[in-house]
Amino acid sequence: MKFSKSTELAIHGLWMLANRRPGLLLVSEMADAQHVSQSYLAKVFQKLARKGLVRSTRGKRGGFTLAREPDKIALSEVVQAIEANEPLYECMDSGRGCGSRADCLLRDAFKEAEQALYAVLARTSLADLMQCARDDERIPWML
Amino acid sequence: MKFSKSTELAIHGLWMLANRRPGLLLVSEMADAQHVSQSYLAKVFQKLARKGLVRSTRGKRGGFTLAREPDKIALSEVVQAIEANEPLYECMDSGRGCGSRADCLLRDAFKEAEQALYAVLARTSLADLMQCARDDERIPWML
Numbered sequence: 001m002k003f004s005k006s007t008e009l010a011i012h013g014l015w016m017l018a019n020r021r022p023g024l025l026l027v028s029e030m031a032d033a034q035h036v037s038q039s040y041l042a043k044v045f046q047k048l049a050r051k052g053l054v055r056s057t058r059g060k061r062g063g064f065t066l067a068r069e070p071d072k073i074a075l076s077e078v079v080q081a082i083e084a085n086e087p088l089y090e091c092m093d094s095g096r097g098c099g100s101r102a103d104c105l106l107r108d109a110f111k112e113a114e115q116a117l118y119a120v121l122a123r124t125s126l127a128d129l130m131q132c133a134r135d136d137e138r139i140p141w142m143l
Numbered sequence: 144m145k146f147s148k149s150t151e152l153a154i155h156g157l158w159m160l161a162n163r164r165p166g167l168l169l170v171s172e173m174a175d176a177q178h179v180s181q182s183y184l185a186k187v188f189q190k191l192a193r194k195g196l197v198r199s200t201r202g203k204r205g206g207f208t209l210a211r212e213p214d215k216i217a218l219s220e221v222v223q224a225i226e227a228n229e230p231l232y233e234c235m236d237s238g239r240g241c242g243s244r245a246d247c248l249l250r251d252a253f254k255e256a257e258q259a260l261y262a263v264l265a266r267t268s269l270a271d272l273m274q275c276a277r278d279d280e281r282i283p284w285m286l
Contacts, residue, residue: 001144001145001146001147001150001213001226001231002144002230002231002233003144003231003253004144006236007144007232008232008233008234008235011172011249012234016157019160050167062236075249075252076285083144085266086145087145087180088145088146089145089146089150089151090145090151090162091151091155092148092151104275105267105271105272105275105276106154106218106267106275107270109218109266109267110146110264112263113259113260113261113263113264116256116259116260116262116263117259118240119255119259120252120255120256121252121253121256121257123252124248124252125247128248129248132246132247132248132249
C-alpha cells in the first residue's frame with residue numbers, strides 16, 4: 001500500500017504555489033518542474049480545486065493560485081482530496097455473507113486506523129512544510 | 144490508496160485457519176472458499192510463513208497451520224507481513240534535490256501517520272475477530 005504519485009505531485013505543486021504567492025502559477029511551469037505532463041498535473045489540480053484548496057484561472061495563460069493561506073491547508077486535506085474517494089480497506093464481495101453486518105470489528109479497526117493516520121497528517125500544514133524547506137539551498141525547483 | 148487484495152485474503156485465510164485449529168487447512172480449501180487461485184493464495188501465505196504467522200506443511204496434501212495462538216496474532220502484523228516492504232509515502236526522485244535531507248518534515252509526518260495507523264491495528268487480534276464473528280450465522284465460508 002502506498003499513496004499515489006498524484007498525491008506526491010499535489011503536495012509539491014501546492015508547495016510551489018505557496019512560494020509563488022500572491023502570483024499565479026501556470027500548469028506548464030508546475031508540470032515542467034515536476035517532470036510530468038501538463039494534462040496529468042491539471043487533473044491532479046482539478047481535484048484540489050474541487051476541494052477548495054486552489055483556484056483556477058482559465059485562458060491561454062491559465063493557472064492556479066492557493067485558495068487559502070498556507071497555514072490553513074493541512075497535509076491531511078491535500079491527501080484526502082486526492083485519495084479519499086475510497087476507504088483504506090474494504091472486504092471483497094466473495095460470498096462470505098458477512099459484508100452487511102453493522103458491527104464488523106475488522107471494518108471498524110481499519111476505519112479507526114485510517115482516522116488515526118489522517119489525524120497525524122492534520123497536524124502538519126503547508127506553512128510548516130515551507131518553513132522546513134526555507135533555508136535549504138538544495139531545493140532548486142522552488143519557483 | 145488502498146490495502147491490497149492480498150491483505151484481505153491473508154486476514155480471512157488466517158481467520159479460517161484459526162477456526163480449523165488444531166488441524167491443517169489445505170491451500171485448495173482456502174482458495175476455493177475465497178474464490179481465488181491456489182497459486183495466488185499460496186504466495187500470500189508464503190509471506191505470512193516468512194513472518195512467522197503460519198507454518199507450512201509440504202507434500203501432496205500440503206497446507207498451513209497457525210504458528211501462534213490467535214490472541215498472539217495482531218492485525219497490524221498481518222497487514223505488515225503483506226504490505227510493509229515499502230513505506231506508505233515516498234517522494235519521487237524528480238530532481239528536486241531535497242531527497243536526502245535528514246530533517247524532512249514531509250517524510251516525518253507520513254512516517255508518524257503510518258505508525259499511528261499500525262498502532263491502531265495492533266490493538267485488534269485474530270482472536271478478537273473470531274469472537275466478533277462467532278455468533279454470526281451469515282458466515283458460511285468458515286470451515
